Every structure is written in C-alpha cells, then in structure tokens.
Amino acid sequence: MNKVRVAAGFLAAVFGAGACLAAEPSVTNVRAAQRAGSAYVDITYDLADADTATLSVTVAVSTNGGAVYFTPASGLSGHLGSVARGAGRKIVWNAGAALPPKLFSNVRARVTASDSPAPSGMVAIPAGTNSGTDPDFGAYSLTVSAFFMDATEVTKAQWDEVYAWAVANGYGFSNAGSGKASGHPVHTVNWHDCVKWCNARSQKEGRTPAYYTTSAKSTVYKTGMINIENDCVNWGSGYRMPTDNEWEYAARGGASSRRFPWGDRIDHTRANYYAGGYPYDDGYSGYDTRYATGGTPYTSPGGTFAPNGYGLYDMAGNVWEWCWDWYPGYTGSYRVARGGGWSRYARYCRAAIRSYGDPSDSSYDLGFRSVLPPGQ
Numbered sequence: 082m083n084k085v086r087v088a089a090g091f092l093a094a095v096f097g098a099g100a101c102l103a104a105e106p107s108v109t110n111v112r113a114a115q116r117a118g119s120a121y122v123d124i125t126y127d128l129a130d131a132d133t134a135t136l137s138v139t140v141a142v143s144t145n146g147g148a149v150y151f152t153p154a155s156g157l158s159g160h161l162g163s164v165a166r167g168a169g170r171k172i173v174w175n176a177g178a179a180l181p182p183k184l185f186s187n188v189r190a191r192v193t194a195s196d197s198p199a200p201s202g203m204v205a206i207p208a209g210t211n212s213g214t215d216p217d218f219g220a221y222s223l224t225v226s227a228f229f230m231d232a233t234e235v236t237k238a239q240w241d242e243v244y245a246w247a248v249a250n251g252y253g254f255s256n257a258g259s260g261k262a263s264g265h266p267v268h269t270v271n272w273h274d275c276v277k278w279c280n281a282r283s284q285k286e287g288r289t290p291a292y293y294t295t296s297a298k299s300t301v302y303k304t305g306m307i308n309i310e311n312d313c314v315n316w317g318s319g320y321r322m323p324t325d326n327e328w329e330y331a332a333r334g335g336a337s338s339r340r341f342p343w344g345d346r347i348d349h350t351r352a353n354y355y356a357g358g359y360p361y362d363d364g365y366s367g368y369d370t371r372y373a374t375g376g377t378p379y380t381s382p383g384g385t386f387a388p389n390g391y392g393l394y395d396m397a398g399n400v401w402e403w404c405w406d407w408y409p410g411y412t413g414s415y416r417v418a419r420g421g422g423w424s425r426y427a428r429y430c431r432a433a434i435r436s437y438g439d440p441s442d443s444s445y446d447l448g449f450r451s452v453l454p455p456g457q
C-alpha cells in the first residue's frame with residue numbers, strides 16, 4: 082500500500098441488523114465480593130434465557146470504577162465459558178494472580194452472555210457501546226450489534242482452502258494471495274479479492290452470501306472488480322468484511338480510552354511492528370528480529386502475541402486489515418484499512434488510526450479478517 086496516506090478519526094457507521102426473533106439471554110444480579118483476608122473475589126450472577134439452555138459467558142473486571150475493563154489472562158474459574166442457565170452462578174477470580182499487591186477501592190466486574198457460541202476460529206464480540214477519550218484522538222463512541230470475528234487475520238492456509246473451492250465454482254480473483262507460511266496471514270490481496278473470498282467462504286459452507294453486484298441482490302458478487310455499496314449487502318447473512326466501526330470496537334477489546342488494545346505503550350512483546358520514533362514506543366529500533374528473516378514480508382504466525390480482551394490477535398500490527406467502508410471523504414476512491422503492520426511505526430498500530438488504499442491495489446503488508454453476524 083505505497084500510495085497510502087494516514088489519518089485518524091471516527092466514523093459512526095450504523096447499518097441495519099437482521100431482525101432477531103430468538104430470545105436474548107440476560108445476566109442479572111451481578112455481585113462481586115472479596116473473601117476476607119485473601120485476594121480471591123467471588124462473582125455471582127443469575128443467567129436466564131427463554132429458549133437456550135446453555136450460554137457462552139465471559140467476564141471482565143475493572144479496578145477504576147468501570148472506566149477500563151479487562152479480561153484477566155489467568156486466575157478465573159467457575160461458571161465461565163459454556164454455562165447452564167439458572168440463578169446463583171458463581172465465578173472465582175484470584176485477583177492476586179493478575180494484579181500487584183495493592184489496595185483497589187473501586188473494583189467492578191462485568192459478566193456477558195451470548196446464546197450463539199462462536200464458530201471455530203472466531204470469537205464473539207458483544208453488542209454495546211465503547212466510549213471514552215483516546216489519548217491522542219480525543220472523545221469517541223462506537224456502537225455495534227453483536228457479531229463474530231476471526232480470532233486471527235485470515236491465514237494463508239484458510240485463504241487457500243476457500244480460494245481453491247472458489248475458483249472451481251465460478252469465482253475470479255485479481256490475486257491468488259501470498260503468505261510467508263501456512264499459519265501466517267495472507268497478503269497481497271486487494272479489497273475486491275477479500276470481499277469475494279467472504280462470499281465464497283459463505284457459499285462453501287452453505288450460507289447465504291452477503292455481497293451482490295447490485296442493490297437488486299440477484300447476482301452474487303463472484304468476479305471482476307465492482308465498487309459495490311451498502312445497499313448491495315445482506316448485512317445479516319454470510320461472512321463479510323468488518324465495518325470500520327466494528328473493527329475499532331473489536332480492536333479495543335472491551336477496554337476504553339486506550340491507545341493500543343492492551344494499554345498506552347507498545348514494544349516487541351506486544352505486536353509485530355517497526356519500532357522507533359514515538360514517545361509511547363518502548364521497542365528496540367526497527368523490525369521484530371524474530372520475524373525479520375528470509376526476506377520480506379516479515380509477518381508472524383497468527384496467534385503469536387497475546388490476544389485482546391475479546392480474544393482477538395494482531396489487531397495491532399502484523400498486517401493491515403481491509404475494512405468494508407469507503408475512507409471518509411474519499412467515497413468511490415479508497416477503502417479503509419486498519420491496525421498497522423510489520424513494516425509500520427507504532428503510530429499506525431493505534432486503535433483509532435486508519436489508513437486507506439485503492440480497492441484494486443494490494444500490498445505485502447495488507448490482509449484482512451472476516452466477521453459473521455449471529456443467528457445463522
């Protein structure tokens with residue numbers, strides 16, 4: 082993406098979600114209490130759903146009264162993950178495993194339930210609003226409906242499997258897709274390639290595709306390079322590109338007001354990027370030496386770095402990720418890409434920044450990941 086310029090800001094994109102006829106789960110009566118004389122916190126809650134017996138439950142905690150929530154990487158046990166509905170569910174959090182020995186006076190816990198478990202390789206992104214003040218870009222507010230998202234950037238292996246099916250079933254692409262190894266992200270795919278790949282993935286799995294050549298939605302988008310618009314999309318069916326709004330909401334991982342998905346500083350233990358030159362960058366200068374081998378691109382395998390609060394990997398760095406939207410102010414010319422990449426400075430890995438590229442262009446530091454609406 083050589084011709085890319087970068088800017089930041091927030092695009093409030095609201096798209097109609099498919100009507101949801103199923104009953105939604107509810108979490109009520111959430112209480113958290115520290116056991117006397119220990120660092121253990123007992124979190125209790127009631128879990129209800131009119132038509133689903135087993136729900137998918139996640140928990141996040143805050144030590145500053147709810148300004149920032151995070152999901153502890155360890156120290157959680159009890160009614161988490163797959164949980165039967167009922168009253169008096171209980172999670173035990175060993176706060177001593179996650180926090181320094183210090184007195185926190187304003188701890189909160191947030192319990193979230195979903196009645197459609199994430200498909201293999203995807204994670205559930207809960208509906209909601211993430212608002213706050215970004216350290217560099219100021220006030221923001223991001224609101225989304227629930228969706229599933231690929232936990233990693235689409236890997237070369239994932240790309241190849243769907244691509245092989247697609248070309249045998251009437252699809253045409255500009256690029257065959259490249260990747261340093263099967264578990265590394267696919268790159269050198271243009272925006273149209275990615276959109277058509279999402280359709281092929283849907284059809285391969287027997288799902289109704291999301292993208293059509295016109296607003297009549299009579300012809301599935303399978304070939305050529307057509308600059309389809311919002312009204313050419315079935316927003317509630319099939320795999321599709323994340324919207325710009327969905328991408329940033331997901332990247333923030335349920336935490337608010339952070340520069341990066343994990344906090345406000347970056348180094349090579351956090352992400353695959355090109356370090357140097359920024360006051361919030363603690364990395365040694367240059368590429369990540371573990372991956373800067375054997376010629377470009379210097380990508381890392383998906384899942385190498387710790388995930389964010391939603392279980393998403395590489396939302397900062399590795400490869401840029403195409404999103405659905407036209408870049409604000411450049412409708413008809415450029416589509417949004419986000420998250421920075423292995424060849425980019427820390428500033429491009431920030432949650433709020435966005436870049437743009439011609440939808441027909443491809444690059445060795447640009448890939449994507451897909452999302453799937455629930456209820457299919």
Ligand SMILES: [Ca+2]
Pocket residue numbers: 103104105106130131132133196
């Ligand atoms: Ca339900």
Ligand SMILES: [Ca+2]
Pocket residue numbers: 234395396397398399400401402419420421
């Ligand atoms: Ca990325």
